[in-house]
Amino acid sequence: MDSHLILKIIHMTFGSLALITFLIRAALLFRVPQNQPGKAGRIVLVALQHLSFTVLIITGMVLLYQNQFVVQPWFYGKIILFVVILSAIIKAFSKRDMSLAQRKAGAFVAAVAFAGLLTLVVLKPDFSGNAASQQIAQSAAVDPQIQPMQQNQLTSTTVRQSATN
Numbered sequence: 001m002d003s004h005l006i007l008k009i010i011h012m013t014f015g016s017l018a019l020i021t022f023l024i025r026a027a028l029l030f031r032v033p034q035n036q037p038g039k040a041g042r043i044v045l046v047a048l049q050h051l052s053f054t055v056l057i058i059t060g061m062v063l064l065y066q067n068q069f070v071v072q073p074w075f076y077g078k079i080i081l082f083v084v085i086l087s088a089i090i091k092a093f094s095k096r097d098m099s100l101a102q103r104k105a106g107a108f109v110a111a112v113a114f115a116g117l118l119t120l121v122v123l124k125p126d127f128s129g130n131a132a133s134q135q136i137a138q139s140a141a142v143d144p145q146i147q148p149m150q151q152n153q154l155t156s157t158t159v160r161q162s163a164t165n
C-alpha cells in the first residue's frame with residue numbers, strides 16, 4: 001500500500017473518531033445537561049477530541065504536501081467549515097461559565113458545519129466552472145478518436161482532479 005493511501009485511511013479514521021466524540025458530547029449536552037460526565041469521563045472525551053483533530057490537521061497537511069498543494073475550489077469551503085467546527089466546539093464545551101442555551105447553540109452550529117463538511121467531502125462539487133472540459137473528459141473516455149487539443153484539456157483536468165479530493 002502506498003503512503004498516500006495509508007495517510008488517507010488514517011485521516012478518514014480520525015475524522016470518524018472526531019465525529020463520534022462530538023456526537024457523544026453533544027448527545028450528553030442535549031439529553032442530560034444537568035448530569036455531565038465526571039472528571040475522568042471528561043478527560044477521556046477531551047483527549048479523544050484533541051487527538052483526533054490534531055491527527056486530522058497533521059495528516060491533512062501531509063496529504064496537501066503530497067498533492068503539491070493543488071486543490072479544487074470546494075476544498076477552501078472544507079477548511080472554513082473545519083475552523084467553524086473547532087470554534088463552535090470550543091464554545092459548546094468550554095470550561096468557562098456559560099449558559100446551557102449558549103452551549104447548545106455552539107453544539108448546533110458545530111453539527112451543521114460537520115454535516116456541510118461531510119457533504120463537501122462526499123459530493124466534491126465542481127465550483128470551477130470547468131463543466132465543459134469535464135464533459136470532454138467523459139466523452140474522451142468512450143471515444144478514442146478525440147481531438148488532440150481536447151486531449152490536452154483532458155490531461156490538465158484529470159491531473160487536477162486526482163491531485164486533491
Ligand code: HEM
Pocket residue numbers: 008011012015016018056057059060061063064067079082117121162163164165
Ligand atoms: C473534521 C475534519 C475533516 C474530515 C471529516 C475530513 C475528511 C476527509 C475525507 C473523508 C477524505 C477522503 C475524501 C476522498 O478521497 O473521497 C479527506 C481527504 C483529504 N483531506 Fe480531509 N477531513 C477533515 C479535515 C481536513 C483538514 C483540516 C485538512 C488540511 C489541513 C484536510 C486535508 C485533506 C486532503 C488534502 C485530502 C485529500 C487526500 C487525497 O485524496 O489526495 N482534511 N478528508
